[in-house]
Amino acid sequence: MTILIALATLGGLTLLLALMLLLANKKLYVYEDPRIDTVEEMLPHANCGACGFPGCRPFAEALVEGKVLPGKCTVSSPEGREAIATYLGVDAGAEEKKVARLACAGGINVARNKAGYQGLKSCQAASLVSGGGKACFWGCLGLGDCEAVCDFDAITMNEFSIPVVDEEKCTACGDCVAICPKDLFSLQPESNRLWVACKNLEAGDGVLEDCEVGCTACGKCAMDAPGDLIVIRNNLPVINYKYAGLQSPDPIQRCPTGSIVWIDRDKGIIKGRESKKIIRQGAIKTGAS
Amino acid sequence: MNTESMWYIFINACLVNNFVLAYFLGICPFLGVSGKLDTASKMGAAVTFVMLISSMCAYGIHALLVAVNAPFLQLISYIVVIASTVQLVEMFIRKMSPALFRALGIFLPLITTNCAILGLALFQTNKGYDFLQSLVYALGAGAGFTLALVLMAGLREQLGFTEAPKVVRGTVITLLIAGILSLTFMGFSGLGN
CATH class of the missing domain: 3.30.70.20 (Alpha-Beta Plaits)
Known part of the structure; x- marks a missing residue:
């Protein structure tokens, strides 16, 4: 009997919460620019901070927003920077190494x-x-x-x-x-x-x-x-x-x-x-x- | 002093039995985000917020578990409910107030499964607090956590200007200071329950 109560309580609780989260995910979905993911993929993933941002992801966000130019990343190769610049349609920009x-x-x-x-x-x-x-x-x-x-x-x-x-x-x-x-x-x-x-x-x-x-x-x-x-x-x-x-x-x-x-x-x-x-x-x- | 009074509960949770410095709960964010006063106070606010929510959840779940006569499910259901409620609140904030989300957002997922949050839920059940008392207890615990974090952040900011030997800089001196801070809070010990 006890085991049934435990199963029912916990099962019901999790089901309820899962449903709630599922609904919330649909209703409260926040649109995020898909380009951020693509640009992040193109970055070197070193997360070294040489660009002045905490990591590659925040740098990708700033890139998509157009706040910085790809040249700010001194770790990626010139071709890599050029690829990002072409993808975003901006000038690559040159940051002296x-x-x-x-x-x-x-x-x-x-x-x-x-x-x-x-x-x-x-x-x-x-x-x-x-x-x-x-x-x-x-x-x-x-x-x-x-x-x-x-x-x-x-x-x-x-x-x-x-x-x-x-x-x-x-x-x-x-x-x-x-x-x-x-x-x-x-x-x-x-x-x-x-x-x-x-x-x-x-x-x-x-x-x-x-x-x-x-x-x-x-x-x-x-x-x-x-x-x-x-x-x-x-x-x-x-x-x-x-x-x-x-x-x-x-x-x-x-x-x-x-x-x-x-x-x-x-x-x-x-x-x-x-x-x-x-x-x-x-x-x-x-x-x- | 009446141990049931709201002031007693608040002071008890905030100072006498400070969650960080007397119970040693939530040490991870205490050491992790006490580098800057600004982030420390935001983290404190986020923790207080989550504590209030989890306190409410724990009260409801406890009532439910007593009703179905299954108090042994306390621990696991607390974790599940608190984590998912905070997740929900996080989504809600993200939708409604991007500014607030940017300020608190990164901290919220970090603290949902923190021991200080779970500890609070278990303590309030053990102490048999009613709904209002639980809320005050959570507020006190949150204030105590914020106090510890802000004290620590202030000290660490000052540390940046001191000439500590290079080997103890960073984690070592932070742990030393945390120990001394905890010792000073031991002065309150025995005053509460």
């Missing part, structure tokens, strides 16, 4: 350690112990937090424990920027080819005791650059990218340490003629010089 750039070149072959860090293999953890083992306080700790956090396999650590960004794969999602305890990564438009790969705020040759490729604030690059393209601020060259049209490989040529570089689309990082050739292939010994 941004990539993550590292402001340090001090691998274990050129930068000295003042202490041997032996704890958890994580830059975040290492930076808590007196800023990590690097002699240069601003330098890359080389433990690969950025490599681990990158969802697109765009960052790999090279043989000298310095992260190398694959500009093809980088989507400028900003994860590496957030995780680096030394704030060495920043998102830069791909066309910014002139780049200062150092964050050491000290001046003079003392810098070179800690790192062979550090910037000594000699100012030669600023002198060779046209106009106000490069100024020395806080003992570091600062490139005014608002004059990005004036960029050329000239200012890097007299840099004695190669800390200001030209990032070539095909050949990668190019150092100036007068920069010292780095021949050491192993790690520098830890301890006082």
